[in-house]
Amino acid sequence: xxxxxxxxxxxxxxxxxxxxxxxxxxxxxxxxxxxxxxxxxxxxxxxxxxxxxxxxxxxxxxxxxxxxxxxxxxxxxxxxxxxxxxxxxxxxxxxxxxxxxxxxxxxxxxxxxxxxxxxxxxxxxxxxxxxxxxxxxxxxxxxxxxxxxxxxxxxxxxxx
Ligand code: NI
Numbered sequence: 001x002x003x004x005x006x007x008x009x010x011x012x013x014x015x016x017x018x019x020x021x022x023x024x025x026x027x028x029x030x031x032x033x034x035x036x037x038x039x040x041x042x043x044x045x046x047x048x049x050x051x052x053x054x055x056x057x058x059x060x061x062x063x064x065x066x067x068x069x070x071x072x073x074x075x076x077x078x079x080x081x082x083x084x085x086x087x088x089x090x091x092x093x094x095x096x097x098x099x100x101x102x103x104x105x106x107x108x109x110x111x112x113x114x115x116x117x118x119x120x121x122x123x124x125x126x127x128x129x130x131x132x133x134x135x136x137x138x139x140x141x142x143x144x145x146x147x148x149x150x151x152x153x154x155x156x157x158x159x160x
Contacts, residue, residue: 025077025078026075026076027075027076027077027078027085028073028074028085028144028145029073029075029076029084029085029086029091030071030072030073030074031071031072031074031088031091031092031095032069032070032071032072033069033070033072033092033095033096033099033100034067034068034069034070034100035068035099035103035104035105036065036066036067036068036104036105037065037066037068037103037104037105037106037107037108038063038065038106038107038108039058039063039064039065039066039107039108039109039120040055040058040059040060040061040062040063040064040109041055041058041119041120041121042055042059042061042109043055043119063107063109066150066151068103068148068149069148069149070095070099070129070146070147070149071146071147071148071149072091072095072129072133072143072145072146072147073143073144073145073146073147074086074091074137074141074142074143074144075141075142075143075144076140076141076142077140079140085140085141086138086140086141087138090138091137094133094136094137095133098132098133098136099129099132099133102114108125114128114131114132115128122148122150122154123156125148126146126148126156126157126158129146129148130143130146130160134160143160144159144160145157145158145159146158
């Protein structure tokens, strides 16, 4: 038994040992941002009747709008010098630059480069928002969850 454990321990990489150690002190921080936008849910391969049946009012051909609330959660170990997982002012700037400035007061079907050829359901929008920001975070801060509220009663969560 001792021999087996000893061998296993030697095979663990330092990175993995470090990761296991840090799991206990991981902290999750969240920034909320807001934007308004319009979209319609419409599958061009279907008839108008099929679209109406599946998407209802969301298929309205002249669009409809929502007030969206976006919650972005980043995880990491607090820096010993700052106490921060990451500077939330920097997260605000990233979200403003990569997400809000591209979506706010826009038509998601027509105006947004990262939603081109994407059915702009909130499910698909969170996946695309994740792609927009995952490589923008500083070292040591990792994206954990993106939550998008379309209405007060309806939201989606994505964990990458
Ligand atoms: Ni809608």
